[in-house]
Every structure is written in structure tokens, then in C-alpha cells.
Amino acid sequence: MIDKITVNTQSSIKIKDSKIIYFDPFKITDKLNDADIIFITHDHYDHLDIESINNVKKDDTLLVIPSSIIGKIENNLFQENKIIMVNPNEEYEILGYKVKTIPSYNINKKFHPKENKYVGYIITINNEDIYIAGDTDITEEMANVECDIALIPIGGTFTCTYEEAAEFINKIKPKYVIPIHYGSIVGSLSDGEKFQKLIEPDTKCVIKIN
Numbered sequence: 605m606i607d608k609i610t611v612n613t614q615s616s617i618k619i620k621d622s623k624i625i626y627f628d629p630f631k632i633t634d635k636l637n638d639a640d641i642i643f644i645t646h647d648h649y650d651h652l653d654i655e656s657i658n659n660v661k662k663d664d665t666l667l668v669i670p671s672s673i674i675g676k677i678e679n680n681l682f683q684e685n686k687i688i689m690v691n692p693n694e695e696y697e698i699l700g701y702k703v704k705t706i707p708s709y710n711i712n713k714k715f716h717p718k719e720n721k722y723v724g725y726i727i728t729i730n731n732e733d734i735y736i737a738g739d740t741d742i743t744e745e746m747a748n749v750e751c752d753i754a755l756i757p758i759g760g761t762f763t764c765t766y767e768e769a770a771e772f773i774n775k776i777k778p779k780y781v782i783p784i785h786y787g788s789i790v791g792s793l794s795d796g797e798k799f800q801k802l803i804e805p806d807t808k809c810v811i812k813i814n
Contacts, residue, residue: 605729605730605732605734605752605753606753606780606782606810608620608621609734609753609755609782609812610812611755611782611784611812611813612629612630612631612632613630613631613787613788613813614628614630614631614650614651614784614785614788614789615627615628615630615645615650615651615736615738615739615755615757615784615785616628616629616630616631616632616656617736617755617784619727619729619734621729621730623640623641623699623701624638624639624640624641625639625640625641625642625643625701625727626639626641626642626643626660627642627643627644627645627725627736628643628644628645628650628651628652628653628738629642629653629656629657629659629660630650630651630653630656631653631656632653632655632656632659632660633659634659635659636659636660637659637660637661637662638660638662639660639661639662639665640664640665640666640699641665641666641667641668641698641699641701642657642660642661642665642666642667642668643668643669643725643727643736644667644668644669644670644673645670645708645722645723645724645725645736645738645739646670646673646708646716646720646722646723646738646739647670647673647676648715648739650789651738651739652673652676654678654681657681658681661681661682664686665682665686666686666687666688666698666699667681667682667686667687667688668688668690668696668698668703668725669687669688669689669690670689670690670691670721670722670723671689671690671691671721672691672720672721672722673720673722674687674689690703690705690723691705691721691723692705692706692707692708692721692722692723692745693705693706693707693745701727701728701729702727702728703725703726703727703728704725704726705723705724705725706723706724706725706726706735706737706738706745706746706749707721707722707723707724707740707743707745708722708723708724708737708738708739708740708743709722709740709741709743710739710740710741710762710763711741711742711743712741713741713762715739715762716739716740716762716763722738722739722740723738724736724737724738724740725738726749726751732752732753733750733751733752733753734751734752734753734754734755735749735751735753735754735755735756735778736755737754737755737756737757738757739757739762739763739785740757740763740764741763741764741768742764742768742769742771742772746772746776747775747776749776750776751776751778752778752779752780753778753779753780753781753782754773754776754778754780754781754782755781755782755783755784756769756772756773756781756782756783756784757769757783757784757785757786758770758783758784758785758786758791758795758796758799759785759786759787759789759790759791759795760790760791760795761790761791762785762790763785766783766786766791766795766796766798766799766802767802769783769799770799770802770803771802773803773807774802774803774804774807777804777806777807778807779807779808780807780808780809780810781803781807781808781809781810782809782810782811782812783795783796783799783800783809783811783813784812784813786813787813793813793814796811796813797811
């Protein structure tokens, strides 16, 4: 499963299964129009990028979006029956995929308030649980996450740092971890290597941002 996951930049993630799944498409300039599902974690410009959404969506694409930010979607971008609004701490089935929402927020920063009801997602694909954390610090709710693959922000400033993220990963011990949200807007490319060195042997760290 790990080979089916690509990171374009930031938290712009694509998973190629029997369906094509995107999380927070960003800076996608090619007209791919191949998305079966687009998941959005929150409404900041590097996560809710309308141009990129247009470049990956097709006529029957489903948009999964926190209900708290639905007003940020243009009325004619998706038909109403193609939008699934989600809230934190809930479970859904979307095109046959089991999906859980995990609250995504800052603890001691103002950028992602808990009351905004932003989310991360755990999606089960081929019996593997994949956690896409969104922009978050290490929160109380995340302590209960169980997953096979984790995609975790490490850039600091707006999210947890690579040290904080590594400490979290070493506690939950997924099979694989992919660091995200660094190397462009915030955080240096070297943060990925620094993070990798802190990960204990039970988990394989795979760098997808170069």
C-alpha cells in the first residue's frame, strides 16, 4: 500500500487504489480529472485549493469536507449529491471505504482552533488503516489513533514540529510513517531526514517529499 501513496507537496496526497483518492490537492497544474474522492481537512489556501480541485475532479467525483467550511465551496463546483459533509469523531462509509474523522487542531497556537472542527482522516484500504492527520499539534484525541500508515505534519510553526511528531509516532507505532507539511511553505527539506532519524525501528519512515 505504501507504494500507492504519493505526496505532491505540503499535504497534497494521492492514493491510487481501485479508486483514485486525493487529500488536500495543492499546486496541481495538470488537468488530470481522475479523482473519485477528494478529502479536504480544512480551509487554508494550501489545503483548500480550488484550482487544484478543478484539475483533479471529474463529473462524478465525491467531495468530502468538514461541515464547518462548506461555505468556502463555490455553489457550482460540485452538485449537492456529490458533497459529503463530515464532523470530528465520526465514522462514515464512502464508496466502500471505511473512514473515521479525527479532530485536527492546535494546542498552543491560534492557526487551527479546535472550535473550527477541522479534521484528519483514517481511511481503511485493503485492510490497512491510513491516517492523514491534517494540520495539527499532538492532541489528546490522537493518542487513541491506531493505524498501519501515518502521514503526519512535521514543519512546525502551524503544526507540530518534527520532534513532537516523532515522539507521537514512536508511541502509536504504525508500520510506516510518511512526514508531510514541510519543505515548501514552512520547514526545511532537511526536517524529513531529522524526523527519520528519531523514528524507532518498529516503524519504517518513508520520505515522499524531496
